[in-house]
Amino acid sequence: MDLELSDEQVWIEESLGTLLDREWPPAQDAWQAGAPERTRLWESLVEFGLLSGAGSDLGAIELCLAARAVGAHLASVPLLGGVGVRYALAPFAAELPAAFGAILESDSRVSIALLEPGGSWSVSSTHATVESNRLTGSKAAVEHAADVDYLAVVTLADGEPGLALVRTGTKGLELAPQPVLDESVPLSRATFVEAEAEALVDRELAETIIERLIAVGGLLAAAEAVGAGAGIFERARRYASERRQFGRTIGSNQALRHLMADLHVRQASGWSTTLFAAATLDDRMSGARETVSVAKAYVSRAAREVAHGSMQVFGGIAFTEEHPAHRFLRRIIAREQQFGDAVHHERELGRSLARAATRERVAV
Amino acid sequence: MQLAETASERVLADEVRAFLSRARLRSEDLPRELDDRMVALRSWQAACYEAGFVGRAWPSEFGGGGRPPAEQIIVDQELAAAGAPEFVNVVGLDVLGPSLLRFGTDDQRRRYIPPILRAEEIWCQGFSEPEAGSDLASLRTLAVQDGDTYVINGQKTWVSWGQYATFCGLLARTDDSVPRHRGISMLLVDMSSPGVEVRPMTQITGHAEFSELFLDDVAVPRANLLGQLGDGWKIAMHTLGHERGTAALPRQVKLRTWLDRAVSVAAHRELDGRRVLEDPEAQTALARALIGVEVLRHHAYRTVGEFLSGGAVGPESSSVKLLMAEAEQRLAATVLDVLGPTLLSGAPDETAENDFWYETYLYSRAASVYGGARQIQRDIIADRILSLPKE
């Protein structure tokens, strides 16, 4: 048990901050960034080594460091899918079908397609199916679908989950942009009608990989929300030390001091639980799934609280379109929604507590 | 960062379990009467010390185990998971011991540390006074030097375990002429000294776990000064850092066992013909309580885990303290919500369990007061972490 970031992890954290400062506009202007900026940032992240494939020693902790930096800069890249899919696949490189293995060896961009229109984030509400390498079904909230090369699609047949890879240009796949709260994370609906797909047929392997994919996806979303929370909170903290009313700085009022102290606790502990959960994934510990649910549920509520509290510190100015506060708020809500919000994970945890207790009772 | 247990940590966990299968004391088997309970708890801590499970990360030259801090976490976890009670000398172990290690002379450490570990000498903390609570630096208890002794006069209050303590880490004013934070010193007071009077106070739980302490011309040898004259405030901040931060490590384990116990009770009790735990709302409420406890663990590991061996805990211990109070209070209140009317059924075989939850609930209300009230922790964060302007 070793609970501190290694020197190398600290180095990665710092280097990514520098990289984003250099390759991406300041957060308040980030919403103006278009395809060229996105591509450039993505390419420099690839160059940095964020995608290094099979045998990669990038764990969930390093990936969370990257996601947090992306959130703090309000950067817009298909990170979740790009690194999440690789993280989920990497330990099983030797057992994967060719197309999946190829992802690990390439720089191709991938998005995850899990949620379905009208469904929840539970794999059990999936209807998409694959039959003889043809995928049929529909998915919602697929991130950056227009910018990626592949979709990694979760399917379900006879209660058994599967994972399929579909090229984005493929016949039978239609992408339609969805209205979104955070325009810097574009979402699409994807409709598949017998679209050509490469499926992972080994059921057990598919199940393991999907569980890992959903876990790391949720954690990366949480890490990004922590980053966005840090972005808005740090700005609020500075504002509170400068803005004056009643002849004093507003941040000298205990009501605001205490509010911000509570927000700091949410920020700091949200990051602790994200890192801890990432470590349980990296070490493939039992109970990792529950720990990820703890982190995702907690950060979902915490980041929202941080955004709300920070906006209160800003007063009216944060309600203008020009002010970046709402950009952070939007990103935070967008990340809260991906891979299950607080309520979703609290229910999952509650059910798992109940299941464990019932097993115990039967055993007694 | 790596969480998986190393081979030697696994061996240690097995060792603790093996020990527990031979010698085991469960919280619920303790005598109800406080004096008897203290006797049982002291011999329990002594047995655990002999087995190497107390002060495992403390320096070996003073009787500690000299092992990495992570090992103490593992030991605490195994003990708590088995329902073992907390170590009775908690003030010595989690609060004053670290300050003795850090600021004490070698003579002092050799004299005081081993009996703390073996629970031969119980310690108490004499900081608060009737007129100096949150505003601790306004304390008025006076220590006046007279040759080779200090003569102390004043009053302390809320002194946990005061009536059982052999020694008290006491803050007194030794210099009136300097700014108030700089005129305070920390003295190690023998509780059997003439002029010390202890009056136990009964708490809302019905137990007399803290005391008032009256000091009337109490003579303390100069050798019992901890650190330098005027270092008292600095030492107190170190002490409180451990009380707020490091103490969360064993505490979160305790909270986790309570959570598991609550889940198990909810799985057995029935309401309107179905198990309480089948209600999705009860499940979610318990899940939220679990999240509080787990996040406390994660945050404490990251921020204070490395200080188990006595180092200075920074202001982030205040965030741990706030989470600890929140987790404990949410858990305790959640259990009242979840068990609901089953608490009122009057079933004789449920009385002991109900009493446990009532007491846990009542005690949880202190969590945002002792060790520095919630509002004070927020002020510390606002000043020292966020650098916000002062009022």
Ligand SMILES: Cc1cc2nc3c(=O)[nH]c(=O)nc-3n(C[C@H](O)[C@H](O)[C@H](O)COP(=O)(O)OP(=O)(O)OC[C@H]3O[C@@H](n4cnc5c(N)ncnc54)[C@H](O)[C@@H]3O)c2cc1C
């Ligand atoms: C179970 C228990 C065990 C304890 N054990 C010990 C012990 O062993 N040794 C020891 O020395 N002490 C002990 N204490 C005392 C504890 O440290 C004090 O109770 C605590 O510091 C608060 O002081 P007070 O009770 O005088 O409340 P006060 O300081 O009078 O505070 C009352 C309320 O006012 C608020 N308040 C005070 N100042 C401010 C401010 N500037 N801004 C905003 N709000 C403010 C507080 O937050 C609190 O809500 C114990 C207390 C309890 C409950």
